[in-house]
Amino acid sequence: MTTKDMFANLGSIIASLMFAWAMFQQYFPYQLRKNIEKYSGRVLRFVYPYIQIRFNELSGERFFSRSEAYIAIQTYLSTRSSTQAKKLKADIAKNGQTLALSMDDHEEVEDEFKGIKLWWASGKDISKSPSYFNPEEKRYYRLTFHKQHRDLILGSYLNHVLKEGKAIEVRNRQRKLYTNSASKWSHVVLKHPAKFQTLAMEPEKKKEIMDDLIAFSKAEEFYERVGRAWKRGYLLYGPPGTGKSTMIAAMANLLGYDLYDLELTSVKNNTDLRKLLMEVPNKSIIVIEDIDCSIDLTGQRKGKKNEKDEAEEQKDPKQKPEKEEKATEASQVTLSGLLNFIDGLWSACGGERLIVFTTNYVEKLDPALIRSGRMDKHIELSYCRFEAFKVLARNYLQIESHHLFDRIRELLEEANLSPADVAEHLMPKTASGDPTFSLESLIKGLEKAKEEARLKAEEEARLKAEEEAKKIEQAAKEPEKVVTAEE
Numbered sequence: 001m002t003t004k005d006m007f008a009n010l011g012s013i014i015a016s017l018m019f020a021w022a023m024f025q026q027y028f029p030y031q032l033r034k035n036i037e038k039y040s041g042r043v044l045r046f047v048y049p050y051i052q053i054r055f056n057e058l059s060g061e062r063f064f065s066r067s068e069a070y071i072a073i074q075t076y077l078s079t080r081s082s083t084q085a086k087k088l089k090a091d092i093a094k095n096g097q098t099l100a101l102s103m104d105d106h107e108e109v110e111d112e113f114k115g116i117k118l119w120w121a122s123g124k125d126i127s128k129s130p131s132y133f134n135p136e137e138k139r140y141y142r143l144t145f146h147k148q149h150r151d152l153i154l155g156s157y158l159n160h161v162l163k164e165g166k167a168i169e170v171r172n173r174q175r176k177l178y179t180n181s182a183s184k185w186s187h188v189v190l191k192h193p194a195k196f197q198t199l200a201m202e203p204e205k206k207k208e209i210m211d212d213l214i215a216f217s218k219a220e221e222f223y224e225r226v227g228r229a230w231k232r233g234y235l236l237y238g239p240p241g242t243g244k245s246t247m248i249a250a251m252a253n254l255l256g257y258d259l260y261d262l263e264l265t266s267v268k269n270n271t272d273l274r275k276l277l278m279e280v281p282n283k284s285i286i287v288i289e290d291i292d293c294s295i296d297l298t299g300q301r302k303g304k305k306n307e308k309d310e311a312e313e314q315k316d317p318k319q320k321p322e323k324e325e326k327a328t329e330a331s332q333v334t335l336s337g338l339l340n341f342i343d344g345l346w347s348a349c350g351g352e353r354l355i356v357f358t359t360n361y362v363e364k365l366d367p368a369l370i371r372s373g374r375m376d377k378h379i380e381l382s383y384c385r386f387e388a389f390k391v392l393a394r395n396y397l398q399i400e401s402h403h404l405f406d407r408i409r410e411l412l413e414e415a416n417l418s419p420a421d422v423a424e425h426l427m428p429k430t431a432s433g434d435p436t437f438s439l440e441s442l443i444k445g446l447e448k449a450k451e452e453a454r455l456k457a458e459e460e461a462r463l464k465a466e467e468e469a470k471k472i473e474q475a476a477k478e479p480e481k482v483v484t485a486e487e
């Protein structure tokens with residue numbers, strides 16, 4: 001039998017069935033028809049071994065909003081759809097930069113979970129009398145699976161789909177950078193290109209930090225089990241230009257979190273601080289840069305404005321009372337307010353938040369602020385050594401080796417140059433982009449830094465020797481003093 005004949009036969013079978021159905025509807029009394037439909041449905045359900053679940057796109061009584069579950073399923077299915085479905089729909093993704101693909105109506109894709117096969121189908125109902133409250137098209141996804149897997153699918157699988165869908169959404173969305181003025185956050189789109197791959201530091205240290213961050217982002221169950229708030233504190237310290245701020249941007253890009261850059265010097269008091277911190281949602285990094293300049297050891301705020309006021313007070317003592325009032329008013333954000341928040345309130349509301357402090361002077365910080373539990377990980381970012389230099393050379397000059405590398409390795413051990421300074425030397429120096437010029441410029445920079453360090457050490461040694469000499473001189477005079485006293 002040819003394919004054509006087969007289709008002809010199929011056509012006549014369908015025509016006969018339709019005719020039989022029309023006769024059935026016309027000649028059988030309504031009640032009898034209903035009973036036949038009901039019992040045939042039961043028989044079919046008994047024989048049919050699959051369960052189906054339908055997820056409508058529009059939720060709520062009046063179909064005002066898109067269902068969260070539908071959106072999460074759509075995102076979850078997007079990768080499977082793009083490889084399996086024959087008809088796809090494309091739209092601009094939420095990040096405004098890439099195309100998001102989903103399966104078109106009446107398509108089916110297969111999924112697998114713990115060795116079990118299941119099927120997702122997309123469909124749409126067309127309303128015969130559409131209105132504002134009753135849209136013409138109502139889309140849905142239908143999940144079909146064997147009834148013997150009911151518990152697993154209704155329990156773990158659906159949870160997995162919703163979680164994974166939401167996680168993909170977070171990964172695809174645009175990162176945002178929030179900053180506060182007084183007690184309000186405002187944001188811009190975060191487009192910082194920093195990545196851990198391009199961060200110059202020893203590879204083992206970098207890997208350790210990345211592993212720590214990824215482990216944190218996946219540790220919801222662990223934190224719940226041990227009864228701890230799902231938060232983690234990092235303290236980044238080191239001289240200027242060693243990559244503290246760059247690392248924070250790399251953290252946000254790695255985890256897909258938003259950044260909340262908290263400027264403590266513009267927060268009026270602890271109440272405003274609490275309000276600001278309460279508004280920070282999950283999957284965020286709160287950043288407090290230069291913590292040593294924002295709060296001093298007594299817990300009093302020490303803003304730049306206050307220092308300026310102090311200088312003005314000295315010039316004009318009459319102004320002092322008014323200025324003092326202002327200063328007390330402005331000094332109400334305290335270390336204890338901040339610590340209380342990190343320890344207490346946060347534990348009670350939500351999770352998956354990182355708090356990152358940066359400082360140039362770790363030794364100045366209050367031990368209460370950096371004790372573990374608050375700052376779980378202390379990361380030192382330091383001067384550029386050879387391993388870090390190799391990353392910069394790869395990024396900036398696209399070279400893995402060069403005959404000048406040996407000289408640079410020696411100098412990097414002897415001179416302290418920050419990665420920011422090294423990067424400055426590695427910027428292209430000629431139109432041809434010959435790396436030799438950049439490397440020679442770096443060698444000169446390193447030699448200069450080495451010479452400066454030598455002169456500084458000499459000067460320090462001279463001052464120290466002078467001080468020692470003074471002490472000896474004084475000690476020599478002391479017995480005379482004793483004799484004079486006795487006299």
Ligand SMILES: Nc1ncnc2c1ncn2[C@@H]1O[C@H](COP(=O)(O)OP(=O)(O)OP(=O)(O)O)[C@@H](O)[C@H]1O
Nearest residue numbers: 198199200239240241242243244245246419420423
């Ligand atoms: N470790 C690094 N890897 C790659 N680039 C770096 C690194 N450190 C610094 N840079 C470069 O130097 C610039 C300044 O670095 P960054 O602002 O991160 O330093 P910082 O440690 O935050 O300094 P500060 O203490 O002054 O805030 C960055 O834009 C980056 O290009």
Ligand SMILES: [Mg+2]
Nearest residue numbers: 244245246289
């Ligand atoms: Mg910085």
